[in-house]
Amino acid sequence: MYIFSVNHYIEVLPLLLEGLQFTLLITFVGVFLGFVLGAIFGLMRISKNKIVYGIATVYIEVVRGTPLLAQIFFIYFGLPDLLGVSLDKLTASILAIALNAGAYIAEIVRGSVESVEDGQREAGRSLGLSSSQTMRYIIWPQALKRMIPPLGNQFIISLKDTSLFSAIAVTDILYQGRQYASGTFTYFEPYLMVCAMYLIITIPSMVILRRYERRLEKK
Amino acid sequence: MIEVKDLRKSFGETEVLKGLSTTIYEKEVVCVIGPSGSGKSTFLRCLNLLEEVTSGHVLIDGTDLTDSSTDINDIRSKVGMVFQHFNLFPHMSVLQNVTIAPQKVKGLSKQEAEDAALPLLEKVGLADKANTYPTSLSGGQKQRVAIARALAMNPNVMLFDEPTSALDPELVGDVLEVMKDLAHEGMTMVVVTHEMGFAKEVGDRVFFIDEGIFMEEGSPEQLFDDPQHERTQSFLSKVL
Numbered sequence: 001m002y003i004f005s006v007n008h009y010i011e012v013l014p015l016l017l018e019g020l021q022f023t024l025l026i027t028f029v030g031v032f033l034g035f036v037l038g039a040i041f042g043l044m045r046i047s048k049n050k051i052v053y054g055i056a057t058v059y060i061e062v063v064r065g066t067p068l069l070a071q072i073f074f075i076y077f078g079l080p081d082l083l084g085v086s087l088d089k090l091t092a093s094i095l096a097i098a099l100n101a102g103a104y105i106a107e108i109v110r111g112s113v114e115s116v117e118d119g120q121r122e123a124g125r126s127l128g129l130s131s132s133q134t135m136r137y138i139i140w141p142q143a144l145k146r147m148i149p150p151l152g153n154q155f156i157i158s159l160k161d162t163s164l165f166s167a168i169a170v171t172d173i174l175y176q177g178r179q180y181a182s183g184t185f186t187y188f189e190p191y192l193m194v195c196a197m198y199l200i201i202t203i204p205s206m207v208i209l210r211r212y213e214r215r216l217e218k219k
Numbered sequence: 220m221i222e223v224k225d226l227r228k229s230f231g232e233t234e235v236l237k238g239l240s241t242t243i244y245e246k247e248v249v250c251v252i253g254p255s256g257s258g259k260s261t262f263l264r265c266l267n268l269l270e271e272v273t274s275g276h277v278l279i280d281g282t283d284l285t286d287s288s289t290d291i292n293d294i295r296s297k298v299g300m301v302f303q304h305f306n307l308f309p310h311m312s313v314l315q316n317v318t319i320a321p322q323k324v325k326g327l328s329k330q331e332a333e334d335a336a337l338p339l340l341e342k343v344g345l346a347d348k349a350n351t352y353p354t355s356l357s358g359g360q361k362q363r364v365a366i367a368r369a370l371a372m373n374p375n376v377m378l379f380d381e382p383t384s385a386l387d388p389e390l391v392g393d394v395l396e397v398m399k400d401l402a403h404e405g406m407t408m409v410v411v412t413h414e415m416g417f418a419k420e421v422g423d424r425v426f427f428i429d430e431g432i433f434m435e436e437g438s439p440e441q442l443f444d445d446p447q448h449e450r451t452q453s454f455l456s457k458v459l
Contacts, residue, residue, distance in 0.1 A: 122269055123306035123365075127320035127372060128296025137319060141310050 008189035019176035030097025038105025063103035226275035250418035253428035299369030359390030
């Protein structure tokens with residue numbers, strides 16, 4: 001059994017570490033932009049203005065109703081036809097994660113904001129704060145705390161989702177592992193290491209999240 | 220001065236307030252009593268437009284709240300409100316609770332707002348709690364912070380929506396004490412309450428609301444000792 005041939009584990013590691021950089025870059029920038037999008041569209045979903053609400057709803061439903069792999073193909077191969085300029089792989093990947101996570105985060109934002117008791121809004125407004133001041137100083141800070149656990153989950157989901165971008169040859173963790181595998185005709189070691197790479201990020205994230213959640217519950 | 224003219228409020232099909240009219244004068248303490256579901260809280264919440272008015276008018280110092288050109292934030296900043304469940308801001312310290320509105324609405328600096336807040340906390344007996352968070356306060360302390368928070372805007376009128384209903388009995392006294400002090404200082408107050416003792420002692424006038432109308436109003440002596448309306452009599456016989 002060559003499972004124990006340590007060489008393969010060692011040889012694939014630098015490749016995977018290189019891939020890790022891309023995976024993390026796409027995830028962090030993508031989820032950050034996704035949070036910005038999610039905050040905007042999430043607040044639009046609470047709006048009483050039907051047009052504003054409608055725009056946000058269409059965005060969220062379209063993104064949530066289509067697979068991410070189709071979205072990245074559409075953005076990377078499809079959009080250049082329309083725009084006449086092609087996007088590089090990294091930009092397309094970040095854009096895809098941002099748009100995708102943004103839709104899910106919008107629902108997280110909406111849910112968290114709506115979970116803040118109405119008495120808070122009433123107290124703010126009764127003091128003379130405008131509705132946007134009430135949102136900014138009273139509702140949002142409380143909602144933000146409640147958002148953190150589901151946002152952490154979304155971060156983990158998006159991190160794993162980036163592996164789909166190996167389909168457009170983004171040199172992420174999975175792509176690097178596959179390259180090694182097809183070059184050496186060994187499969188067990190590189191793919192085991194690929195999985196381990198993801199777990200190195202996801203398990204600590206989950207532990208931190210659970211701790212935070214427990215602390216939140218105690219309050 | 221608050222003038223209420225034929226105030227009506229419906230929730231969907233249900234008419235909760237069926238044409239209320241009254242005038243509440245400066246420095247007057249008006250207590251509103253009535254059975255639950257009678258519309259007394261809704262009436263109070265219409266006075267700062269936390270409830271949208273279905274028809275009729277509410278004028279505060281001559282400004283019509285129901286007029287769409289009225290700056291409602293400006294009116295609200297002059298009408299303090301105290302809620303049954305306190306509604307303190309849990310992510311802010313006691314001092315921040317009291318200083319946020321003066322800073323953001325009146326544009327005071329943090330220092331100015333804090334200088335104004337400390338005497339108010341002193342007044343409600345909680346100066347030593349300035350830097351604690353609401354979660355570590357008792358209900359009575361929370362409500363006194365809520366009163367200080369409302370007072371920090373220097374309101375002309377204070378509205379109290381069952382301020383002691385959510386409190387343990389032994390904590391009610393401290394809150395009522397603070398309210399009595401306010402009344403003696405000449406604050407105009409509208410108090411929805413189940414505390415008949417307070418209404419008797421501090422109220423200048425008592426309104427009895429039932430089924431969305433003012434069934435009876437009068438001085439505490441008139442209303443409590445010699446109620447005219449049968450509904451008032453039956454309500455008082457249950458609560459006194």
